[in-house]
Amino acid sequence: MQIERELTKNPRRRSYQLGNSQKMAPYVFVFPFLLSFAVFFAYPLINAGIMSFQEVLPGEVSFTGLDNYRGLWNEDFGAALYNSSRYTIWTLLLLIPVPMILAVLLNSKKMPWSNFFRSTLFIPALTSVVVAGVVFRLIFGELDGALMNTILHLFGISSQRWLYSSSLGMFALLVLAGWRWIGINILYFLSALQSIPAELYEAADIDGAGAFRKLIRITIPLLKPITIYVVTITIYGGYAMFTESYMLWAGKPSPQNIGLTIVGYIYQQGFQYFNLGFGSAIGITLLGITLLVSLVQLTLTGMFKKED
Amino acid sequence: MKKAFLCTTVLLLILVMGLSGCGGNGNKETSPTNQPAASNKGSKATEGSETAKPPAQAEKVVFWTFVDAHQKFYESMAASWNESHPDKAIALEATTIPYDDMHTKLLVALQSGVGAPDLVDIEQSKFPNFMKGTPQLVSLNDIVEPELGNIVKSRVEIYSKDKTYYGIDYHVGATVMYYNKEMLDQAGINPDTIKTWADFETAGKQMLDKTGKPMITFEGNGNWSWWPAISQQGSDQVDENGNVTVDTPVNVKTMEFFQKMVKEGVAAVAPGAGHDTEEYFGYMDSGGAASVFMPFWFMNRFTDHIPDLKGKVIIRPMPAWVEGGNRSAGMGGTATSITNQAKNPDLIKEFLAYAKMSKEGNLQVWKQLGFDPIRTDVWSDPAMKESNKFTDYFGTDIFDTLLSVKDEIAPVHIREKSPEVFDAIRNKAMPQIFIDMKDPAKVLKEVQDSLK
Numbered sequence: 001m002q003i004e005r006e007l008t009k010n011p012r013r014r015s016y017q018l019g020n021s022q023k024m025a026p027y028v029f030v031f032p033f034l035l036s037f038a039v040f041f042a043y044p045l046i047n048a049g050i051m052s053f054q055e056v057l058p059g060e061v062s063f064t065g066l067d068n069y070r071g072l073w074n075e076d077f078g079a080a081l082y083n084s085s086r087y088t089i090w091t092l093l094l095l096i097p098v099p100m101i102l103a104v105l106l107n108s109k110k111m112p113w114s115n116f117f118r119s120t121l122f123i124p125a126l127t128s129v130v131v132a133g134v135v136f137r138l139i140f141g142e143l144d145g146a147l148m149n150t151i152l153h154l155f156g157i158s159s160q161r162w163l164y165s166s167s168l169g170m171f172a173l174l175v176l177a178g179w180r181w182i183g184i185n186i187l188y189f190l191s192a193l194q195s196i197p198a199e200l201y202e203a204a205d206i207d208g209a210g211a212f213r214k215l216i217r218i219t220i221p222l223l224k225p226i227t228i229y230v231v232t233i234t235i236y237g238g239y240a241m242f243t244e245s246y247m248l249w250a251g252k253p254s255p256q257n258i259g260l261t262i263v264g265y266i267y268q269q270g271f272q273y274f275n276l277g278f279g280s281a282i283g284i285t286l287l288g289i290t291l292l293v294s295l296v297q298l299t300l301t302g303m304f305k306k307e308d
Numbered sequence: 309m310k311k312a313f314l315c316t317t318v319l320l321l322i323l324v325m326g327l328s329g330c331g332g333n334g335n336k337e338t339s340p341t342n343q344p345a346a347s348n349k350g351s352k353a354t355e356g357s358e359t360a361k362p363p364a365q366a367e368k369v370v371f372w373t374f375v376d377a378h379q380k381f382y383e384s385m386a387a388s389w390n391e392s393h394p395d396k397a398i399a400l401e402a403t404t405i406p407y408d409d410m411h412t413k414l415l416v417a418l419q420s421g422v423g424a425p426d427l428v429d430i431e432q433s434k435f436p437n438f439m440k441g442t443p444q445l446v447s448l449n450d451i452v453e454p455e456l457g458n459i460v461k462s463r464v465e466i467y468s469k470d471k472t473y474y475g476i477d478y479h480v481g482a483t484v485m486y487y488n489k490e491m492l493d494q495a496g497i498n499p500d501t502i503k504t505w506a507d508f509e510t511a512g513k514q515m516l517d518k519t520g521k522p523m524i525t526f527e528g529n530g531n532w533s534w535w536p537a538i539s540q541q542g543s544d545q546v547d548e549n550g551n552v553t554v555d556t557p558v559n560v561k562t563m564e565f566f567q568k569m570v571k572e573g574v575a576a577v578a579p580g581a582g583h584d585t586e587e588y589f590g591y592m593d594s595g596g597a598a599s600v601f602m603p604f605w606f607m608n609r610f611t612d613h614i615p616d617l618k619g620k621v622i623i624r625p626m627p628a629w630v631e632g633g634n635r636s637a638g639m640g641g642t643a644t645s646i647t648n649q650a651k652n653p654d655l656i657k658e659f660l661a662y663a664k665m666s667k668e669g670n671l672q673v674w675k676q677l678g679f680d681p682i683r684t685d686v687w688s689d690p691a692m693k694e695s696n697k698f699t700d701y702f703g704t705d706i707f708d709t710l711l712s713v714k715d716e717i718a719p720v721h722i723r724e725k726s727p728e729v730f731d732a733i734r735n736k737a738m739p740q741i742f743i744d745m746k747d748p749a750k751v752l753k754e755v756q757d758s759l760k
Contacts, residue, residue, distance in 0.1 A: 056419070057440045057441025057442075058418055058419055058438075058440060058441040058442055058443070058444045059441050059442030059444065060441040060442055075758060141587065142579065142580070142581075142587065143579060143587055143590075161743075164529075164581070164739065164743060251407075251408055252529075252734075253731050253734065253735045254735065255529050255581070255735050255738075255739040255743075256735060256736055256739055256740070257735060257736075268731075271408075271411075271412045271415065272408075272434075272437075272727060272731075273437065273727050273728055274415055274437035274438075274440060276419070
């Protein structure tokens, strides 16, 4: 703000003082990012790294070496890791192909009402997860009147206790994830689809290719860069998932840890048991896991290969 | 290159100064309101010439809570305090923050040494977090000790460490039976003849025969069924020294007895797996089960969420495990504490004693909050029979029941390990025992082992 005001006040003098303003511009533009990065990312990250080797108690902080990391070898962390990984894999299977196909459909000129569908599919992304969590908790209620159970009754299946079993609980989480993220991923794919040159399809038409062949041979290969991007953020989103499970189980720990995620475990240990050192150790471990998974995925998809 | 570097530095400096300028302005704007508060500590008398309202020159006290009703309670107590103590007026700034948020914010504020309120509510199961390391709360011994004879002692002991008291509860949380009188009458059961749990089981079978409905419900994912029952027998989940005692013989036997009742159909697992859920309120409202035992504070769930049972529910002591055994247990609670960041702890202590330890404060706890106050001498006060929404719902003999179990409330142990133990019981043991119907002895042993 200050600078902006200064610059507009007397632009000529300022440019003299600062030398070549062309050279300065990038620094000015990058500075706010660097500042927020340093304050909100680098500093907490370094501090978390240090805290993960400490026992942090009010008024008493002491180094305990690798104790926190050794403590990770337990059932709860195992459950959290299992749930997060399972959730990530399922979201990858759900949130890549479905939005891709929907985007292709929405992009097609034959599709009626496509603008209407585009906006309705995107609306969930604008809804607060907290509100959505409450609504979904009611949808997946265990009473006969709950929406999901009413649907089951239509097919002659008896009521289920959705949020008490591991697989049904995961299903509820996936429905919530699908509802929330499909619209956003459609948006990514749509923008990529619009950048595919129409000549390619015209040429394929001349060669006599059908719609399916065009999808397989032209659309999907040309969507690869954006697909890699979406896969990366989905992996990250999967491992970072917390709010959904927190809201679905009403902020209380889920029965038998069926909804415990790694971030949920950080929250539980760090804030509910006030074990900040151990919480930091889980956080650093999560960072390692996501880094590793993303690196493997990026290597496999050829992101690090030099273009010939 | 060098020039570019220099320019960057200059720019950085400008930005930093600009930012700090903003900060400075912000401070200046708020400082006038701070100033009088800070300066009037010593010079209250001299400022008397000004005809401002008491709060304008009063000591500012910031209070955090997670219950709206608690905020209203303290606001009314502050108003009456200012009337009776004009020379020690306080300006209470109370805020209600959601449960988890408030406790997390408080932990961080106390850990980092800035930003904590002066006065704060801390819920019982969160309290051990604040006892870790060096407690960042103020010792309340000088206001608690003189009253120890008049209050239920365990209600301050649970918030103590090394003989220092750090918090004062709102209530006793005496666990009582809530019987649906209409259903008991249908089945021909007289609740006053149920003295022990064995009697209760027999009555439950009669209920099942006559009405086909369960006599009682248990939580399938909570702590309010098993914990009061073991507390009645002098047992607990954690012992006095903080050791986990989840799988002691008494605890296992109690769980086995409850599971047996569920298997017989005498008891049901609460819909929603807990007593404090929407599903359960609907279930009870439509006469799903004939009774439940919950702490005293559960009364307002009946008045607010189970309206159809108005006038049909009676409050009685819990059945004892052996003839002459304890018929109640003190469960749940919220302490009010003073943080070490309070600017004038002595004044706040006086106010806290007024609000929570005095007779008038305790009467207000019942009148405004509907809790069983920690001072037992007010339980027999005529004010307790005055008509309010609770006496309209449950009848006027509520405190007669309480008085009869006054000396049958064993203290519970809240230690550092407690939050973890509670979670393990709620999320691992209870669902396995009451939903998956596994063997209690085995499940409790596993939980005990996992907590070591």
